[in-house]
Amino acid sequence: MGYPLRLVRGPLIHPVTARLSNPLARRLVEGVxxxxxxxxxxxxxxxxxDLRRVATLxxxxxxxxxxxxxxxTPAPQFGFSSTPQIPSLTRVxxxxDRPGA
Structure with a gap:
């Protein structure tokens, strides 16, 4: 499920990566x-x-x-992002970026 995300390492963990990956993330996981x-x-x-499905808990x-x-469901309303509909564990x-900081 999250195998492609496991390739995101080192210098790819950067705000620019977040901006560039947004269109793909929005298509793959509704609300994200x-x-x-x-x-x-x-x-x-x-x-x-990483993204892993939680099978039991x-x-x-x-x-x-x-x-x-x-x-x-319904999707939580805690800001501009959301969560996958399937119970999952995400490493993020x-x-x-605070102005003037």
Whole structure:
């Protein structure tokens, strides 16, 4: 699933890679973008280096079972990017460019 992302290493982990890969990322994973506004004039960039499907998971929260894995729908609304619909684990590097910093 994430094999091509595992080729992203060394100097490729850079904000320019995030900008250049955005059109492809948007086509491959609905709702995903690799750069956007972080608010207050800052910009945020994501460079993914791996994506693996999560097949099983168990756990509890305050003594209650967390339930079974299910598709991530509706998509979370936590900014300009999103998450794959299939439960997944992503290794990602984030860059934040703050003006004047």
């Amino acid at each position: 973008q690799t750069h956007g506004s972080a608010g207050h004039g800052a910009h945020e960039y994501y460079v993914a280096q 168990s756990g509890s929260w305050e003594g209650e079972p967390i339930g079974v894995l299910a598709p991530v 590097t984030t860059f934040i």
